Amino acid sequence: MVRDSLGVGLAVGAYGVAFGAASVAAGLSVLQTSVLSLLAFTGGTQFAVVGVVSGGGTLATALGGGLLLGARNTLYAMRLAPLLRQRGLRRFVAAQGTIDESTAMAVARRDPALARVAFWWTFVAIYVCWNATTLAGAVGAQALGNPAKFGLDAVVPAAFLALLAPRLRNGDERSRDANGADTAPRSRESLRIAAGAALIALVLIPLTPPGVPVLAAAAAVLLAGRLR
Amino acid sequence: MNLWVLVLATAGGCYALKVAGYLVPARLLDAPQVRRLVELLPAGTCSGTPHGSPASAPQRWRYGAAHRSSRLS
Numbered sequence: 627m628v629r630d631s632l633g634v635g636l637a638v639g640a641y642g643v644a645f646g647a648a649s650v651a652a653g654l655s656v657l658q659t660s661v662l663s664l665l666a667f668t669g670g671t672q673f674a675v676v677g678v679v680s681g682g683g684t685l686a687t688a689l690g691g692g693l694l695l696g697a698r699n700t701l702y703a704m705r706l707a708p709l710l711r712q713r714g715l716r717r718f719v720a721a722q723g724t725i726d727e728s729t730a731m732a733v734a735r736r737d738p739a740l741a742r743v744a745f746w747w748t749f750v751a752i753y754v755c756w757n758a759t760t761l762a763g764a765v766g767a768q769a770l771g772n773p774a775k776f777g778l779d780a781v782v783p784a785a786f787l788a789l790l791a792p793r794l795r796n797g798d799e800r801s802r803d804a805n806g807a808d809t810a811p812r813s814r815e816s817l818r819i820a821a822g823a824a825l826i827a828l829v830l831i832p833l834t835p836p837g838v839p840v841l842a843a844a845a846a847v848l849l850a851g852r853l854r
Numbered sequence: 855m856n857l858w859v860l861v862l863a864t865a866g867g868c869y870a871l872k873v874a875g876y877l878v879p880a881r882l883l884d885a886p887q888v889r890r891l892v893e894l895l896p897a898g899t900c901s902g903t904p905h906g907s908p909a910s911a912p913q914r915w916r917y918g919a920a921h922r923s924s925r926l927s
Contacts, residue, residue: 658861665865668872675864685860689867696868703875704883712876721872 627740628747634727635751638669642756645672646763652680656764663760667753668725671696683838691841702729709733709741723749822846 642663649659654676662672671692678688703724709732712720723745732745823843830839882888 654857654861658857662861662865665862666868668868671864671868675860679857679860685856685863688860689863692864693867693871696864696871699868699872700875703872704878704888705875707876707878708880708883717876718873721876722869724872724875 627744631731631744631747632751634731634748635755638727638752639755639759641669642759643763643766645669645676646760646765647767648673648680648763649676649760650764650767652676654679656761656768659764660757660761663757666692666696667722667756668696668699669756670726687838687841694841694845698726699724702726705729706732706745709738710745711738720745720749723753725749725752727752819846 645663646659649662649672650656654662662675666672666675674695675688675692678691703721706720706724706729710720728745728748731748732741735741735744823846826846827839827843830842834842
């Protein structure tokens with residue numbers, strides 16, 4: 627199980643290089659890039675914020691889009707709280723590690739003790755890998771100089787897609803492994819919602835200032851979850 | 855745009871959102887609407903969390919609720 631967590635850490639860490647490079651290409655300094663990975667520590671939000679910056683969006687749209695995407699961590703935390711049962715200061719440490727992957731690894735375990743082990747190992751593995759690779763990507767991109775020349779400005783949308791696409795499929799496979807039941811309705815539902823959100827973003831991109839499409843797509847996903 | 859303001863506000867906001875989930879009172883979590891949102895939203899954001907089938911999801915949740923009530927009693 628620890629090996630699983632380390633594996634997830636390494637896989638996710640690979641995207642850290644893309645984030646570091648994209649962030650520097652968007653105009654953030656190496657230090658600002660690393661501070662984002664160290665303190666915000668939630669990949670989707672980081673890519674969204676940097677994407678809006680590189681698109682020339684305002685502070686409000688960048689922050690709004692980022693925080694809307696970050697709001698799903700609140701729901702993960704609500705799900706993890708009774709499972710991890712951390713008290714006092716450790717709760718505030720656990721909060722920082724509450725992200726997609728650590729939640730997925732913890733919730734997949736039926737035994738709470740194992741869930742806790744999975745959560746902490748995944749958190750630590752990803753935290754170390756994500757921050758190391760962010761720094762490597764940022765320093766590398768800075769050494770290259772003008773990012774547009776190397777097409778680094780295309781990294782944000784590409785990495786965002788790469789980050790999301792396999793998850794749509796994995797959610798399906800993994801849940802079928804876990805309980806052998808037919809999970810098609812739920813994953814199709816996820817796919818539909820994701821496709822709807824993507825469509826909203828695509829339609830809005832030529833019409834609205836940078837950042838607004840991300841905001842609208844994230845809001846649509848939130849609404850879709852609430853309306854049922 | 856002041857990038858430092860953006861970086862620090864993003865970091866602070868994201869951490870606050872995470873902490874908020876741990877500070878929500880257990881009683882609120884037992885409300886059916888909140889429960890459904892917690893179950894559904896992560897699937898909607900294509901996080902890939904292994905929620906399992908619709909049939910198994912409430913089962914897992916009951917598991918969590920049992921923990922909470924044992925903690926409260």
